[in-house]
Structure formats: structure tokens, C-alpha cells
Amino acid sequence: MKVFMLGWEFPPFISGGLGTACYGLTRAMDQLGMEVTFVLPKMVESKYATHVKLLTPGSRTTSSSIKFNELKNVKFHTLSSALQPYTTPDSYERRIEETLRLKQEIHGGSISSASQLITSKDYSNDMYSEVYRYAAMAAELAENEHFDVVHAHDWMTYPAGIAVAAFSGRPLVVHVHSTEFDRSGEHVNQMIYDIEREGMHRADKVITVSHFTRNIIISRYGVSEDKVEVVYNGVKRNGGWSSDETVIDKDEKIVLFLGRITMQKGPEYFLQAAKKVLDVMDNVKFVMAGSGDLMHRSIELAAELGIGQKVLFTGFLLGEDVQKIYKMADLYVMPSVSEPFGIAPLEALDNDVPVIISKQSGVSEVLMHALKVDFWDINEIANKVIAVLKYPPLQMTLRSHGNFEVRRLRWKDAATKCAKIYEEMLVPV
Amino acid sequence: MPSVCFYFQVHQPVRLRHYTVFDKNDQYFDDYKNGSICRKVANKCYLPANRLLLDVIRRFEGRFKIAYSVTGLLLEQLQRYSPEVMSTFDALAETGCVEFLAETYYHSLSFLYSHDEFVEQINKHIEAINYFFGQRPRIFRNTELIYNNDLAALIESMKCFDAIITEGADHILGYRSPNFVYQPKGCKNLKLLLKNYSLSDDIAFRFSNRDWPQWPLTADKFSRWVSNVNGNGNVVNLFMDYETFGEHQWEDTGIFDFMRHLPEEILRHPDNDFKTPSEVIQSYGSADTVDVPHIISWADTERDLSAWLGNAMQSNAIHELYRIEKKIKDTNNEKILGDWRKLQASDHFYYMCTKYFADGDVHKYFNPYDSPYDSYINFMNVLDHLHRRCSGQMPGDEFRPAPGNGPTEPLPGSAPDFNNLPDLQPVE
Numbered sequence: 125m126k127v128f129m130l131g132w133e134f135p136p137f138i139s140g141g142l143g144t145a146c147y148g149l150t151r152a153m154d155q156l157g158m159e160v161t162f163v164l165p166k167m168v169e170s171k172y173a174t175h176v177k178l179l180t181p182g183s184r185t186t187s188s189s190i191k192f193n194e195l196k197n198v199k200f201h202t203l204s205s206a207l208q209p210y211t212t213p214d215s216y217e218r219r220i221e222e223t224l225r226l227k228q229e230i231h232g233g234s235i236s237s238a239s240q241l242i243t244s245k246d247y248s249n250d251m252y253s254e255v256y257r258y259a260a261m262a263a264e265l266a267e268n269e270h271f272d273v274v275h276a277h278d279w280m281t282y283p284a285g286i287a288v289a290a291f292s293g294r295p296l297v298v299h300v301h302s303t304e305f306d307r308s309g310e311h312v313n314q315m316i317y318d319i320e321r322e323g324m325h326r327a328d329k330v331i332t333v334s335h336f337t338r339n340i341i342i343s344r345y346g347v348s349e350d351k352v353e354v355v356y357n358g359v360k361r362n363g364g365w366s367s368d369e370t371v372i373d374k375d376e377k378i379v380l381f382l383g384r385i386t387m388q389k390g391p392e393y394f395l396q397a398a399k400k401v402l403d404v405m406d407n408v409k410f411v412m413a414g415s416g417d418l419m420h421r422s423i424e425l426a427a428e429l430g431i432g433q434k435v436l437f438t439g440f441l442l443g444e445d446v447q448k449i450y451k452m453a454d455l456y457v458m459p460s461v462s463e464p465f466g467i468a469p470l471e472a473l474d475n476d477v478p479v480i481i482s483k484q485s486g487v488s489e490v491l492m493h494a495l496k497v498d499f500w501d502i503n504e505i506a507n508k509v510i511a512v513l514k515y516p517p518l519q520m521t522l523r524s525h526g527n528f529e530v531r532r533l534r535w536k537d538a539a540t541k542c543a544k545i546y547e548e549m550l551v552p553v
Numbered sequence: 554m555p556s557v558c559f560y561f562q563v564h565q566p567v568r569l570r571h572y573t574v575f576d577k578n579d580q581y582f583d584d585y586k587n588g589s590i591c592r593k594v595a596n597k598c599y600l601p602a603n604r605l606l607l608d609v610i611r612r613f614e615g616r617f618k619i620a621y622s623v624t625g626l627l628l629e630q631l632q633r634y635s636p637e638v639m640s641t642f643d644a645l646a647e648t649g650c651v652e653f654l655a656e657t658y659y660h661s662l663s664f665l666y667s668h669d670e671f672v673e674q675i676n677k678h679i680e681a682i683n684y685f686f687g688q689r690p691r692i693f694r695n696t697e698l699i700y701n702n703d704l705a706a707l708i709e710s711m712k713c714f715d716a717i718i719t720e721g722a723d724h725i726l727g728y729r730s731p732n733f734v735y736q737p738k739g740c741k742n743l744k745l746l747l748k749n750y751s752l753s754d755d756i757a758f759r760f761s762n763r764d765w766p767q768w769p770l771t772a773d774k775f776s777r778w779v780s781n782v783n784g785n786g787n788v789v790n791l792f793m794d795y796e797t798f799g800e801h802q803w804e805d806t807g808i809f810d811f812m813r814h815l816p817e818e819i820l821r822h823p824d825n826d827f828k829t830p831s832e833v834i835q836s837y838g839s840a841d842t843v844d845v846p847h848i849i850s851w852a853d854t855e856r857d858l859s860a861w862l863g864n865a866m867q868s869n870a871i872h873e874l875y876r877i878e879k880k881i882k883d884t885n886n887e888k889i890l891g892d893w894r895k896l897q898a899s900d901h902f903y904y905m906c907t908k909y910f911a912d913g914d915v916h917k918y919f920n921p922y923d924s925p926y927d928s929y930i931n932f933m934n935v936l937d938h939l940h941r942r943c944s945g946q947m948p949g950d951e952f953r954p955a956p957g958n959g960p961t962e963p964l965p966g967s968a969p970d971f972n973n974l975p976d977l978q979p980v981e
Binding site: 400404492493495496503504506507508510511514515517518520521522525 | 870933
């Protein structure tokens with residue numbers, strides 16, 4: 125089975141759960157012996173300068189390939205593009221400007237060298253045309269590839285998926301990790317919605333990461349039920365294997381929020397609940413790890429609630445820092461307003477941190493050994509936070525059962541289920 | 554000539570309301586939910602089953618007999634929410650064919666933690682049964698049929714009982730059959746009646762299971778199985794939850810029709826009869842002594858305590874509950890004592906069971922919580938509040954949020970220190 129896969133992000137270039145999911149899924153497919161060509165838009169960005177050199181994108185239409193040693197059957201293609209997951213058109217524009225500015229700084233403000241690397245002409249100024257440019261480049265790339273199915277992850281790659289499927293005559297799977305309704309509530313961006321809707325309707329199969337999302341696809345996008353399949357995400361286990369046995373000696377309990385600080389993730393409910401907890405408990409700190417468009421608002425809110433000294437903002441964390449913060453945390457809270465899946469709680473459990481998750485999440489469908497709350501119910505969130513901090517037997521039971529439960533959620537099963545879906549599509553009706 | 558001895562367990566706990574750490578009043582129980590569950594079970598089970606059995610008893614003019622153990626917690630709720638059930642029980646008691654057993658009034662696990670409390674609750678139950686049904690029970694059954702040698706010794710020392718009922722677990726009987734009367738090891742007068750779990754569970758659990766090769770179970774088939782005991786036992790003890798009729802097995806499974814026809818099928822064989830537990834021990838001598846050093850129960854396949862005390866939350870909750878016994882009793886406050894005792898019902902700990910939680914099963918029945926964790930949190934919040942009431946420290950003010958941006962107050966020091974638990978073991 126050969127899969128032509130279109131994604132947005134891949135470790136280490138990640139800003140959220142999508143990259144983690146793509147990595148987990150392709151790794152498991154690789155282990156199952158499936159061949160995957162993974163195409164992702166890669167913006168020339170200075171943060172990972174060494175890696176960028178490695179990629180050395182030439183002209184804008186040539187793609188560059190990289191290979192991960194651990195992934196034998198997965199081939200990567202990156203297309204130079206400013207596409208980043210979780211962007212809005214506004215932030216897209218800002219990102220373009222920032223990149224240009226950074227490039228100029230790196231190259232000593234030499235405009236001529238900067239323009240060699242990148243000029244605003246190379247990048248379309250609005251995200252939508254970028255999405256279609258990515259589609260055109262992906263289709264071009266696909267001409268030289270042989271594959272059985274096209275698998276596109278989230279809306280930015282749907283037009284590319286449609287194009288590649290049309291050129292190649294191969295069936296299209298779109299994989300919905302989140303929808304515009306999750307990201308923006310009721311204030312949906314009509315153009316994004318239209319792209320999502322078209323992708324889902326043109327696809328032969330739609331994969332969602334939960335029944336929660338499946339219901340949205342059926343009710344909000346009018347996709348017929350028999351076309352939508354649920355494939356739960358897995359979790360890559362790495363907890364408990366760390367050689368670093370430092371026990372953090374601390375008087376204060378730490379309650380962790382880890383994720384993008386955006387409307388979707390419910391940061392204000394976290395802070396409101398924190399306020400209620402701090403009304404009755406003193407030795408607690410609340411850590412918000414992540415960045416996002418509500419970060420400043422959240423800092424202000426913490427101050428307004430009078431708990432500023434008890435809330436720490438770490439900014440966006442990656443890799444080892446994530447492990448470190450899990451090691452310190454006594455409890456992880458995910459008060460998401462609308463969470464298609466939510467891999468982070470699984471990682472928390474894998475790191476022996478008990479979790480409180482919102483009922484408005486896909487992960488609450490697969491986790492039994494977690495505390496569940498309605499995201500808006502700050503009283504109940506606080507009630508449960510206090511209980512976990514106050515009663516060690518509760519923490520212990522949640523931790524041990526939860527850690528065990530997480531082991532059953534394997535990417536291998538997700539990959540197997542995808543393979544089954546591919547096979548069903550390829551059988552001539 | 555096997556006698557058939559039916560005993561039905563009749564119980565509903567008083568369920569807690571959703572009680573958060575921010576709640577400050579002493580209204581711990583969900584009157585609405587308890588009332589509606591009580592009325593629902595009354596309509597689906599207690600009333601139709603009582604009427605049916607009353608009818609059968611009258612029809613057989615003294616040849617059909619049964620026994621009940623009705624907990625004090627349920628008696629209180631029936632009086633309040635379904636008095637008509639009380640009058641049908643009363644009518645059953647009047648027939649002279651119905652024996653009422655004694656247990657802990659609050660359906661508690663107190664035997665494991667406080668013998669004083671245990672004995673007080675048994676005496677309270679005896680008084681209640683005597684008050685409502687005019688009988689002083691002579692047979693004791695412990696909550697969930699929990700039993701060991703020590704329990705038998707304690708019950709014998711009370712000098713008011715003739716026998717104990719417990720589970721006929723394979724590992725205590727070995728090659729022996731449950732279909733005889735036994736004697737507890739170390740007891741002189743007390744007898745032991747053991748549940749025939751195979752035949753009991755054919756009715757209680759397997760009756761409507763279509764995957765069971767013996768489905769459908771008919772009255773004549775079942776009476777043949779009972780008659781097969783002839784020559785290899787004196788008594789078939791069929792012990793089960795009363796809610797088997799109409800709740801665990803719905804009416805449309807035919808469970809009521811089965812029960813209506815069973816007596817005449819059993820009695821068709823001239824050697825068979827029905828006996829109450831007291832009649833059984835008067836009729837048959839003890840076949841052997843049974844040694845039960847370790848605790849058994851009637852739950853799950855393990856027949857142990859793991860359904861109530863199997864995880865850290867359960868054992869923490871129950872330890873904390875009994876730890877405050879003295880403080881509770883020192884208050885001499887009936888309301889506080891009553892609330893504390895209602896918290897002792899084994900159901901509260903059963904709800905915290907994580908054993909089969911992921912699979913979802915029989916443990917879910919009547920369970921008001923979404924998860925064992927929710928039930929633990931709720932229970933501990935209530936217990937915490939109750940504890941403070943008996944410290945004379947009426948909660949309220951200390952939970953009020955500090956005004957504005959002022960300093961936050963720590964939890965009051967009188968709260969139980971859950972971080973520092975001495976190793977409190979069940980009393981042996």
C-alpha cells in the first residue's frame with residue numbers, strides 16, 4: 125500500500141497536536157510496511173536554521189526531500205510555503221512580515237542577499253492563494269510518484285488533496301483533526317468552512333479523530349453518515365523511561381494547562397477555576413504552558429482576578445521542556461471548549477500526571493480513568509482540582525489506572541484502521 | 554427430600570447529592586433522586602413481586618414460604634416515598650409464611666471496622682423489624698454476605714441468633730455441597746446456611762441471557778434441577794437480590810410468570826417442600842463444621858471484598874469514615890449520627906470500584922455517578938463537611954472567598970490529614 129500524504133506540520137516543526145498525530149500515524153504505517161510519501165509546506169524560517177539548510181529548497185517549484193532514519197518507508201517532501209497550522213489570515217500576514225524581517229537581520233540587513241533567499245513575490249500575500257499554490261505544487265510533485273491513495277490532513281491540504289486525487293485518479297481520504305467550528309466557535313471563517321466542506325464532499329472517505337468530530341461533520345457540513353469513519357489517535361509512549369530521576373522537592377502543588385492559549389482551549393475557564401481553587405487553598409501554582417492569541421488577554425485576566433502571582437506563563441514549550449513540565453505537574457487540566465481529540469492529556473497520563481478533561485472533547489470518549497467536566501463549569505473544575513490535590517489516593521488511582529489505560533491507545537491500531545479504510549476504498553464496487 | 558429456602562435481599566441506599574467542596578450546608582442526600590428511584594423500583598419490583606408472592610402464599614395455604622432481609626435504610630425510604638410497599642410487606646408478615654432476617658440497619662461494612670458500631674446497627678435493625686412486622690429475627694445475614702470465623706463468633710456472643718447466612722463459596726466448601734446445614738468453626742450453637750450460588754444465579758443473573766444454553770429457563774426445568782439434589786442434600790438455599798424481579802430481570806423476560814409457577818412445580822414432587830431459614834435449621838442437623846479464616850462475600854467471581862475495598866480511594870474513604878466514629882458519637886447529636894451512619898452503606902464504596910469500570914457492567918446498576926472518581930470526590934467532600942460539624946466548627950465562613958485581591962485562606966486545620974495516614978487495618 126502506497127500512500128500520498130499531505131500535511132501541514134511534522135516534528136520538530138510543530139505548534140500543536142497535528143504534527144504529533146502525523147508523526148505517530150506515519151511512524152505506525154511505516155512499521156506496518158506501508159509506503160508513505162509525506163508532503164508538507166515548509167516555510168523558510170530562522171528558528172530551525174540548521175534544518176533549513178538541510179532542506180535547501182531551491183526554486184519554489186522544486187521540492188526537497190528529507191529522510192528520518194527511524195522511518196524506513198516514509199519519504200518526505202517539503203514545499204516552500206508560509207503555511208502554518210492554526211493560522212488565521214491576519215497572523216499569516218504578520219508571519220510573512222516577521223520572516224522577512226528576520227531574514228534581513230540574519231543577513232545583516234543586506235537587502236540584496238535577503239531578496240535572494242526570499243522576496244515577498246515568492247510568497248503569496250494571502251493565505252487562501254497560498255493554499256491553492258500548495259495544491260498546485262503538490263499536484264506537480266505527485267506526477268512523479270506512484271501511490272494508491274491520497275490522504276490529506278486538515279483543511280489547508282484539502283485543495284491539494286482534491287487536485288492530486290483528480291490528476292492521479294486515486295481515491296481521496298480527508299482526515300479531520302479539527303474543524304472551523306472547533307477553532308472559531310460560531311464565528312466561522314466562511315472561506316475556510318467552504319474549503320473544509322468541499323474537501324469533505326469531494327473525498328471518498330472522511331476520517332475523524334472522534335465521534336464528537338464525526339457529529340460535527342455530519343450535522344454542520346452535511347456529509348453523509350456512511351462516509352465518515354472514526355479513527356482515534358494514539359499516543360507515543362515515552363514516559364517512565366527517562367533516566368532523569370530527579371525528584372522535584374516542592375512545597376507547592378502545580379496545576380498545568382498545556383496547549384495553545386486560544387479561544388478553543390478555554391484558557392479563561394482555567395483561570396476562573398484557578399481563582400476558585402485559590403480561594404480555599406494556598407499552596408498551589410497554576411502554570412500555563414503555550415502561546416496563542418489569547419495569551420496577553422490571559423495574563424491580564426489573571427491579574428484582574430488577583431491571582432497573578434499564582435499563575436505562571438511559560439510560553440510555547442517543545443521537547444524536553446514538555447517532559448520537564450510534566451514531571452513537575454501534579455495535575456493537568458484541559459478545559460477545551462471544543463476539542464476534536466486532544467493528544468496532550470494522553471501524554472500527561474503517559475508521564476504519570478492525572479488529568480481533568482472537558483467533556484466537549486474526543487479524548488473523553490476513549491479515556492475512562494480521567495476526571496471529566498463541562499468546560500464552562502468552573503465550579504466543578506475547581507472542585508475536582510481541589511480533590512486531586514487534597515486526596516492522594518485519588519491522584520494515585522487516577523495515575524495508575526490512567527497510565528495503564530493509555531497503553532491501550534496505540535498508533536498501530538490507528539494505522540491499521542486507516543489501512544482497512546484504504547483497502548475498502550480500493551475494492552472495486 | 555430437598556427443602557427450598559428462598560431469601561430475598563431488599564435494599565436501596567440513600568444516595569448523596571452532588572456535593573462540591575464549596576457546598577456549606579448539611580443537606581447531603583438527594584431527596585428527589587432517592588424518592589424517584591424508590592418509587593420506580595417499588596412500581597417495577599417491590600409492589601408486583603410482593604403481591605405475586607402474597608398471592609402464591611395464600612394459594613398454597615402455608616406450603617410456600619420465603620424470607621426477606623429489608624434494610625433499615627430502605628424501610629425509612631419506603632415509609633417516606635412508597636408507604637403502599639410497607640403495607641404489602643406487612644400483609645406478607647401476617648401470613649406466618651414469611652420470615653424477616655436481621656442485618657446491619659445501614660447495610661454497612663461496620664463489621665470490618667468497628668464491632669461496637671456493628672452490634673449497635675444490628676440491634677437497631679432488630680428493633681425496626683420488630684416494630685414494623687412483629688418479629689424478632691433469629692437469623693443474621695451480614696452486608697453482601699461478608700463472613701468469616703470471627704463474624705460467627707461475634708454473632709454467637711450476641712446470644713440472639715440461631716444461624717448466619719452466607720455465600721456457599723467453592724473455596725470454603727471444597728468437595729462439600731452447600732445443600733446442607735453447617736456449623737461455623739468455633740461455634741457451639743450457631744448454624745450456617747450457605748447459598749447455592751449456581752441455582753441462585755440461574756435465576757438472578759442468567760434467567761434472561763439468551764446466550765446461556767439453558768435459556769429459556771422454565772419453572773418445570775428449574776424444579777427438576779432442584780429435585781436432582783434429592784439424596785445429595787437437605788436444602789437448596791436460593792438467595793438473591795429482590796430487585797431480580799422486575800429490575801435486574803425485566804418483567805418482559807417472564808421472571809414474574811416463572812416465580813408464579815415455580816412453587817407448584819417444586820411441590821409437584823412429593824418429597825420437596827419450602828422452608829424458612831429458621832425452619833431449615835430446626836429440621837436439619839449440622840453436617841460438618843466450616844472453617845473460614847479469611848473474609849468471603851457474595852460479590853463478583855472473586856467472592857472477596859475487592860468490590861468495596863479494592864482500590865486506594867475505597868480504602869481511604871472507609872478508613873476516614875470510621876476514624877471519626879468517636880468524634881461523631883461524642884457530639885450526641887442524632888442528626889450528625891444519622892448522617893454518618895447513612896454514609897456507611899456499602900453502596901457508596903461500591904460506586905468507587907474501578908475493577909470493571911472500563912468494561913461497564915453490573916456495577917453500573919443504580920449507580921448515580923458517571924465514574925468511580927466522581928463518587929469518591931463527592932463522598933470525601935461530604936465526609937469533610939460532616940467531620941467539621943462534629944468539631945463544633947460550623948463550616949461556612951472559612952470557605953467564603955477572600956474579598957477582592959486579599960490573601961487567600963488555607964484549608965482549616967481541622968480537616969482530616971489525608972497526607973499522613975497511620976496504617977489503620979480492619980479489626981479482626
